[in-house]
Amino acid sequence: MGPAAGADFVRLFVDACAQHMRTMGEPVRDQAFPEHWLAQVPVPDRSGALERADEGAHQPLEPMLQALGRLAALGSRAVAIACNTAHAWHGTLQQRFPQVEVLHVAREVAAHLAAQGETQVALMATEGTYRVRLYEQALADAGLQCHLPWPDERALVMRGIYEGVKAGDLPLAQACFSEVALRLAERHGRIAIVMGCTEVPLGLQGVAAVRGLRLVDPARVLASALADRAYAGTSPFGSSAFT
Amino acid sequence: MGPAAGADFVRLFVDACAQHMRTMGEPVRDQAFPEHWLAQVPVPDRSGALERADEGAHQPLEPMLQALGRLAALGSRAVAIACNTAHAWHGTLQQRFPQVEVLHVAREVAAHLAAQGETQVALMATEGTYRVRLYEQALADAGLQCHLPWPDERALVMRGIYEGVKAGDLPLAQACFSEVALRLAERHGRIAIVMGCTEVPLGLQGVAAVRGLRLVDPARVLASALADRAYAGTSPFGSSAFT
Structure with a gap:
C-alpha cells in the first residue's frame, strides 16, 4: 500500500x-x-x-x-x-x-466470502502477493476456488498500481484495472473479484465500466x-x- | 473534531x-x-x-x-x-x-490568509472556539478583521456539528451549514469564510448552493x-x- x-x-x-x-x-x-x-x-x-x-x-x-x-x-x-x-x-x-x-487480511476475506456462500472468486493482486500464494492458500483453506489473471493481465495490474495510483496518474490506473476486471468477469461470469492490493480500489471505485461487477475490497x-x-x-x- | x-x-x-x-x-x-x-x-x-x-x-x-x-x-x-x-x-x-x-491552527490560517492579501474574513466555528477567541486573536495579530455569525446562526452551526456530522445525519448538517454560509456571504460579500471546526467542511463540501463561496478549510x-x-x-x- x-x-x-x-x-x-x-x-x-x-x-x-x-x-x-x-x-x-x-x-x-x-x-x-x-x-x-x-x-x-x-x-x-x-x-x-x-x-x-x-x-x-x-x-x-x-x-x-x-x-x-x-x-x-x-x-x-x-x-x-x-x-x-x-x-x-x-x-x-x-x-x-x-x-x-x-x-x-486474506484469512479475514476468505472467512467473509465463505460466510456469504461463495465457492469461487477471482483475484487482482501484486506479483508479490501471487508469489507467496497469500490469497490462494487462505481461500483454499476456507473451501473457495481462486482464479488468477493471465500474465499479460497481471502486468496491467502492476502498471496500474505503480505507474497509476502510486505515481498519481489516476486515469491510467482506471484504464489498467478496469480492463483486467472486465476480462475476468468475461471469463468467469459473475463471481466476486477480490481487489487484493490496496491501490486497486482507489483506481476502480467509481469507474462506470465496472459498475455491474462484484468487487470485494479486502481493506x-x-x-x-x-x-x-x-x-x-x-x-x-x-x-x-x-x- | x-x-x-x-x-x-x-x-x-x-x-x-x-x-x-x-x-x-x-x-x-x-x-x-x-x-x-x-x-x-x-x-x-x-x-x-x-x-x-x-x-x-x-x-x-x-x-x-x-x-x-x-x-x-x-x-x-x-x-x-x-x-x-x-x-x-x-x-x-x-x-x-x-x-x-x-x-x-488559527495562526497557520491567519498567516495563510494574510499572505494571500485578505483583509477580512467570516468565521464558522463552535461556541467553544468563539469563547476562547481562538481565530479572532490570531486573525487580529495578522491584521485581519473577523466577522462572526449572529447568535441564531451560531446555534445552527452547533446543530449541524452535533446532530448532523457527529450523529451521522449529513443532510441535516448540509442544511444547517449552507444556510449560515449563505447568510454570511449575503451580509459581508465575497470574503473568505473560515470553516473553523473540522466537522463543517465534511458537511459543506460538494453542496451545490455554496459552490460560489470562498470557503477556507483550516485542516x-x-x-x-x-x-x-x-x-x-x-x-x-x-x-x-x-x-
Whole structure:
C-alpha cells in the first residue's frame, strides 16, 4: 500500500466502528469510538523484495517489526496491516509479538466470502502477493476456488498500481484495472473479484465500466474485522500501515 | 473534531506531502513520504468543557496531554491537532512538551490568509472556539478583521456539528451549514469564510448552493503546514486527533 491507502484505511475503520454502534442500537458519539493509532513508516517495496528472494526479503521486515513493536508498546491489542503484500511476513510479525493479535487480511476475506456462500472468486493482486500464494492458500483453506489473471493481465495490474495510483496518474490506473476486471468477469461470469492490493480500489471505485461487477475490497473487510476486535475489548488498537 | 475528521486529516496530510514533492520536482514515491503517526483517543467534549469553565476545563486536557506525551515518546518533532476547539489548551500542551512543535491552527490560517492579501474574513466555528477567541486573536495579530455569525446562526452551526456530522445525519448538517454560509456571504460579500471546526467542511463540501463561496478549510492549511515541517527535517511527525 501507499500512504493514501493507509489514510483510507482509517476512514474505513471509523466507518466500521460507526456501523457497529448502529447495529448494536447505540448512538454514534465521538467518545464511543475506541482509541486507535495509525503508524505510517517508509518500508522498502514488498513485491520487489519478494522477487529478489532471500537477499532482499529482510529489507521490508525490519521497519515493519519496528513499527509493530512501537504499536505494541503503546498497548495495542490488535493490529491490522493495510498492505496485502506485506502479509508475506505475517508469520514472523505475529511470532515476534505474541501479545498482539496481528490480523491476516486474506484469512479475514476468505472467512467473509465463505460466510456469504461463495465457492469461487477471482483475484487482482501484486506479483508479490501471487508469489507467496497469500490469497490462494487462505481461500483454499476456507473451501473457495481462486482464479488468477493471465500474465499479460497481471502486468496491467502492476502498471496500474505503480505507474497509476502510486505515481498519481489516476486515469491510467482506471484504464489498467478496469480492463483486467472486465476480462475476468468475461471469463468467469459473475463471481466476486477480490481487489487484493490496496491501490486497486482507489483506481476502480467509481469507474462506470465496472459498475455491474462484484468487487470485494479486502481493506473494508479488514477494517470491519479490526472494529469487531476493538469492541470486543477495551484496549487501544493499532492500524499499522506501510508505505 | 470527530474520528471521521481525524481520518480525513491524514488524507489531507498525504495529499500535501505529494504536492510538496511535485513542487520540488521530485517523483512521488511511497518511500519518499515522511514517517507519520495518527493518534485518535477519546477526549471529553471540548465545547462543553469550556462552557463549564474551571470545573470542566481540565477534563479534555488530561487525555490530550497523554496522547501528546506518547507522540513525543515516539520521536515526533511536530504535532498538529486536528480539532479547532482543542486549541483552547494549546498553550499548556506546548509548554509541557517543549521538545515538540505543536502547530497552532488559527495562526497557520491567519498567516495563510494574510499572505494571500485578505483583509477580512467570516468565521464558522463552535461556541467553544468563539469563547476562547481562538481565530479572532490570531486573525487580529495578522491584521485581519473577523466577522462572526449572529447568535441564531451560531446555534445552527452547533446543530449541524452535533446532530448532523457527529450523529451521522449529513443532510441535516448540509442544511444547517449552507444556510449560515449563505447568510454570511449575503451580509459581508465575497470574503473568505473560515470553516473553523473540522466537522463543517465534511458537511459543506460538494453542496451545490455554496459552490460560489470562498470557503477556507483550516485542516487543509494545517496539513500543508505539517507537511512543510516534515520536509524541513527527517524525524517522524505526529498528527494527534481527538475524538
